[in-house]
Amino acid sequence: MMVLCLVGEQPIPNLLPVRFLKPQETLLVHTNLQASQQSARRLAGLIENARLFSIGDGYRIPGIVEKLRQAVGKQDEVVINLTGGTKPMALAAFELARQRRFPVVYYQTEGPRGRDQKSLIYLYRFTDEGELCLESEYPQSVPPLITLDDYLKAHLDNYQVKGPSQDSGGELERAIARVLGEYVDESLQGVVPGGVKDQAEIDLLIRCGNHVGVLEIKTGGSGSGKKAVDQLTTIAAREYLGTYAARFLVTQTSMEDRYKPLAQALRVTVIELREYRPGRDLSQNDKVRLLQGIAQSIPIRQEGV
Missing domain, CATH: 3.40.1350.10 (Trna Endonuclease; Chain: A, domain 1)
Known part of the structure; x- marks a missing residue:
């Protein structure tokens, strides 16, 4: 399985889902902005079998879809993490997921703070009819995965x-x-x-x-x-x-x-x-x-x- 991550300035919404899902390969998709490149490079040092992939401009949705399609190739076991990156990157990744029926995950960063604060991850799959549905055992609480x-x-x-x-x-x-x-x-x-x-x-x-x-x-x-x-x-x-x-x-x-x-x-x-x-x-x-x-x-x- 490959996890495709959209890398923006903040690394944690990509690091935790990858460690939770334990994929064989992680594709770190970044833009040509320095903050995105730095974040992807640092993540690659913390994730096994990580590969960097630049889409250049992170705001042109049709071009991003095509580049993501090229990056994934013919692989059919792909999970797309929609949490990071720019909003156009997320829209493009979702469109690819819809076309290829890839499952998508989202790491919840909002919600109550303090004693009731949790790390939650959601996993959605497309039905044969194209309807997006939350997996029955999700959301799941993410156990401690970082130091x-x-x-x-x-x-x-x-x-x-x-x-x-x-x-x-x-x-x-x-x-x-x-x-x-x-x-x-x-x-x-x-x-x-x-x-x-x-x-x-x-x-x-x-x-x-x-x-x-x-x-x-x-x-x-x-x-x-x-x-x-x-x-x-x-x-x-x-x-x-x-x-x-x-x-x-x-x-x-x-x-x-x-x-x-x-x-x-x-x-x-x-x-x-x-x-x-x-x-x-x-x-x-x-x-x-x-x-x-x-x-x-x-x-x-x-x-x-």
């Missing part, structure tokens, strides 16, 4: 893990990581994307199942306001970590009210640990605030939350 290393390599050419900060903020970072270690599947401290030197650093990166969270951790002062929001939205921007990473600003002091609407508009969850004291573990109240804040956006383990 933080996979996620980072899907979005970045390289990265380094430096560990907690060496200044006073490192104590708070370690205290937060100790608490979350019991509730998440994986975490990394002090992640630096390649090529940015000291301009951007992720204080704490966490994974729960297939869902990832980025934490910017501040001890207080002016750095916990708009500047912290700007730093977080820069490192968690679609160009670095894609659109699927949840954003958390964790601060030892209360954020000024005037900055909270900005944080909310930028999908940043603000968590205030007002009882924290340097050199100590988090208090029970702060632990609850931290876990409840994280659970608003990604499905952490629920025991004790």
Whole structure:
């Protein structure tokens, strides 16, 4: 079986369905845009037996249909993933699927967040009469199929893990990581994307199942306001970590009210640990605030939350 993937800027909607379906071959269809080419190249490094295929212009539907037909050739066991790429690419791929009666899949990226968040995949088949029907056992929940290393390599050419900060903020970072270690599947401290030197650093990166969270951790002062929001939205921007990473600003002091609407508009969850004291573990109240804040956006383990 071959899975045909439409590659745009975001790699995760292609990586997860391929790992779920386990095809013998994966065709990564990209455009002549740099973001699409980079995403396809990075995906090829994470998927076995992947082949790159360029359609050039990703907006001319008749031309895309013809190029996809050429790429598939005479193969009859093909599944088309409609989740990624441009909308014209998806329309062209659907037309090819309709003509050849290929099944199509869609990875659901929308829906409830937090504890109820799931990775769902839908598989549809054409009947002999040409009617498109959802397979009876679908949608299916996608089990954990990626690591933080996979996620980072899907979005970045390289990265380094430096560990907690060496200044006073490192104590708070370690205290937060100790608490979350019991509730998440994986975490990394002090992640630096390649090529940015000291301009951007992720204080704490966490994974729960297939869902990832980025934490910017501040001890207080002016750095916990708009500047912290700007730093977080820069490192968690679609160009670095894609659109699927949840954003958390964790601060030892209360954020000024005037900055909270900005944080909310930028999908940043603000968590205030007002009882924290340097050199100590988090208090029970702060632990609850931290876990409840994280659970608003990604499905952490629920025991004790």
